[in-house]
Amino acid sequence: MTATPSSLALLHELIAFPSVSRSPNIALLERIQALLNQAGIASSLVCDPTDPGRANLFASTGPMDAPGIVLSGHTDVVPVQGQPWTSPPFEATQRDGRIYGRGSADMKGFVACAVHTMLQAADKPLQRPLHLALSYDEEIGCVGVRHLLQALRQRNLPAPLLCLVGEPTLMQIGLGHKGKSAYRARCCGQEGHSGLAPRFANAIHAAADLVSAIREVQSDLATTGPREAGYAIPYTTIHAGRIEGGKALNIVPGECVLDFEIRFVTDDHPDDVLACVREKTLVRMQQAAQLQGCTTAPAAPAIEQLVAYPGLRTASNAPGVQLLARCLPAHTPHTKVAFGTEGGLFQQLWDKTPVVVCGPGSIEVAHKADEYIELAQLDACDAMLAQLTDSLCLREGAG
Ligand SMILES: [Zn+2]
Structure with a gap:
């Protein structure tokens, strides 16, 4: 032996x-x-x-x-x-x-x-x-x-x-420990000459609306979201971690990709948090499109789940x-x-x-x-x- x-x-x-x-x-x-x-x-x-x-x-x-x-x-x-x-x-x-x-x-x-x-x-x-x-x-x-x-x-x-x-x-x-759900959002726009920028949907601007929505949802979660004792941050967190978009400064960007994640406490469900993010993003995009004088409704970001664990x-x-x-x-x-x-x-x-x-x-x-x-x-x-x-x-x- x-x-x-x-x-x-x-x-x-x-x-x-x-x-x-x-x-x-x-x-x-x-x-x-x-x-x-x-x-x-x-x-x-x-x-x-x-x-x-x-x-x-x-x-x-x-x-x-x-x-x-x-x-x-x-x-x-x-x-x-x-x-x-x-x-x-x-x-x-x-x-x-x-x-x-x-x-x-x-x-x-x-x-x-x-x-x-x-x-x-x-x-x-x-x-x-x-x-x-x-x-x-x-x-x-x-x-x-x-x-x-x-x-x-x-x-x-x-x-x-x-x-x-x-x-x-x-x-x-x-x-x-908290659960996690990670996502990739594809924001689509139309490419065009930047000299005519307001005529085209800007994908980076759409991603910015998504980021703003994420921050608003985070602030709501921090103030009124469910609490779970024992964590340094006792509520669900959401953040944008990676962004990529645009080809050149003089081209209105046609695509922007944003990765973000939700780390959720037991009493939150990531689908509900994601639904809030989608809704708030769309509201922002619609407001922006109106200000820009667009007649067509902006395309909501396509969001896919990358990984998740409970x-x-x-x-x-x-x-x-x-x-x-x-x-x-x-x-x-x-x-x-x-x-x-x-x-x-x-x-x-x-x-x-x-x-x-x-x-x-x-x-x-x-x-x-x-x-x-x-x-x-x-x-x-x-x-x-x-x-x-x-x-x-x-x-x-x-x-
Ligand atoms: Zn490990």
Whole structure:
């Protein structure tokens, strides 16, 4: 029998796979599969329907007919181009009690701890199963995990006691995040000589009306929209993030494309917010057209949804949350996180299962140059996961 590699050793290996979203992660998964195999743990891959180089991995150890615990993480990382890294991003560099490297915090640190825990669990007398769910293309809108969830739906596993999404929370207990819906709006106008500008519908002006509507809706949401406690910004937010339009200054622009997103609290629905934006945009465009003396009604922007994922809200008194709390230091804070996760999608699959976001490292350093994780965070995560595993060794009703 070979010794189980430590989480730290695994993290070194994982960082060396440049598993940027949209690029292959299969080599990384095959390495994990080999380790699981050695420990006698079966695993399966659920590949992207269009690209066998990108896949999810699902593995289980322990009796499958009982409710267990799911450890969930994503294997993709964000790109490094244009960031001033002081050490190679795809090479783990250890200094000052930290590991530097792309994905160290978001979220290969947790993935390393989760794999280590699975390998350890293979030798324990589990009464209930421990599952590992690793996804791809999370960073571009929780794209890959949807294929895994589809496959899991067909398996009919007993609803787990707890689904732990190990995104970086500095090991705090994350009980919620907002949902997100992202859109692309195409504003159409008519090209023409700018010397005759008022005769043509200007697509950039239409996009400006859309932006104004977005800002008005945001201001309404901030003053009268539903509130959800626990967030730094406790209401639904909407903002324009990217705009592109026009060919030359002396041509009235015929097209302008605007990307915007809504991050919504539980009591808001993005469709309702979007409907307000559409209505206010149209009112503005009609007013502008009247002022300009246009006789034809302006064309409303064509808005398509780019990505969306649901929000997460987990009750703090759910048994699974209390189980997790017992595996963490006393008085570990509950929190709501400012980023999205796959947690809301897992909650849709298993609506009785508490889904909690809790993992090592800080989101503050994620997606940036010189991303790092403290070694102490890896240790804290290992300790928590070992306790969770031990809880699975107790007979039903014990503990
Ligand atoms: Zn992440």
